[in-house]
Amino acid sequence: MEFYSKKIERVYEPDVLVCGLGPAGISAAVAAARMGALTMAVERCAFAGGNFTNAKVVGIIGAVNTITGALITGGITFEMLKRAAYRREDDYSRKPLCELFEENQDSVGQVYRPKTTQNHVRQVNSVRLLFDPEIFKHQADMLLTGSGVKLLYHTVIADTVMAEGHIKKVILANKDGLSCVKPKMVIDCTGDADISAMSGAPFEKADVVQPGTLMFTVGGLVFDDFQAFYDACRKAMAQAADCGEIGIYAGPSVGWVRPGMMNFNNTRLVFDATSAESVTEAEIRGREDVFRFFEVYKKYIGAFKDAYILDSGPYLGTRESRRIIGEYVLTLDDIVEGRRFDDAIALAGGIVDFHRLDKSGHSALQFVKPSDIPYRTLLPQKVDNLLVAGRCHSVTQMAAAVTRMGVTAMLMGEAAGRAAVLALNGGCTPSDVDVEQLRALLLKNEAILND
């Protein structure tokens, strides 16, 4: 054991510190800042967006009820959808969502309505709302700075200093060296519950987590028939796996980026996102798989003749790591049985998307009605000035297969941001926030809490 001690010169004193600027962190920071709190947000990447941008996850699931087609996404999340989301047309061109809304005020559900809930391939094809990562980055910057959030990119949260279950200081590491933040309230949106773990809040991490994915984009593709191309890719993967050319893979699930350019959700990597050594090894293995899979496609499919790998990542996408054990742990039974909660602060979108480690090609998707996310799942135990939003909130492993979606994380973020400021204004802890007041505030800001 080594000890380190040094004076830290740079000190920040915001009301609210948002840790991590993935989908959850963006809306948490914007909500807190718009309520007048001095809000600071810290992100290790050079941009906001989390998996949407750093892992190039472009599909939007959970914005509408997959069974009824009704819109279940309001507030800041919907604002972000209007700024940065596209609808993919049948000819694979794209139309900005904001234009669609001008045409028909509440028709996003109809746009998205799945053709079937049985067949995964057709289902994925019917998921027609997309983010463009570059537009998302830019629009997130605009939304955050426009709301008055103090941003620090390129900054890792390295530690917390605790006193009797209270976060007194958060230690940052970046090009300035070490800095110290003395926040009144902290919102953990790191996806991996880093702050909760550093602060001694109980958490859970499954022995076998869902695999992650290094996404990659291929350019220079030439084909006329998307379905035939898609089928050929899946067949090539299955053949290559059968004869031992490749190891674990999925699908692929492919998404249109630009003409001749497709995004591949194809690699499956088992790693521990909370271990730097494990993630490093997985990134290397992921790039190896990207090139190996690409060679397989080139060997079997004419459309790849002049194709090239445009890029991967930039980061390995993590589906699952730590989840806090909060004041309530949401279960899959709660979701499947449609249990209602008095303290519901958001609706989850209705797809159970659990990725297994077999060669089934895809997760076993199950469609359920939109489900309540209770406020108590954002409240960790043992730390009195901390809220948690996004995929690391308090949920069982199987229930997280529903609530880990990007827009769902964003909806939780807004609730956490507003609750943090209500607690500050009321001089209480987040646990003692008046939930009816929180729900009323969310509804006033166009949240949708009933499907």
Ligand SMILES: Cc1cc2nc3c(=O)[nH]c(=O)nc-3n(C[C@H](O)[C@H](O)[C@H](O)COP(=O)(O)OP(=O)(O)OC[C@H]3O[C@@H](n4cnc5c(N)ncnc54)[C@H](O)[C@@H]3O)c2cc1C
């Ligand atoms: C391959 C893949 C495909 C997916 N497909 C879809 C899909 O089609 N549709 C969908 O809706 N969802 C999809 N998801 C899920 C979804 O994108 C994520 O679960 C969602 O991004 C969760 O948001 P979050 O804000 O909770 O966490 P994250 O997106 O993980 O964001 C966490 C942020 O915190 C930052 N951070 C973490 N630790 C630190 C630290 N110590 N210091 C500073 N910053 C830190 C990270 O850099 C990141 O920006 C997919 C996920 C993956 C991995």
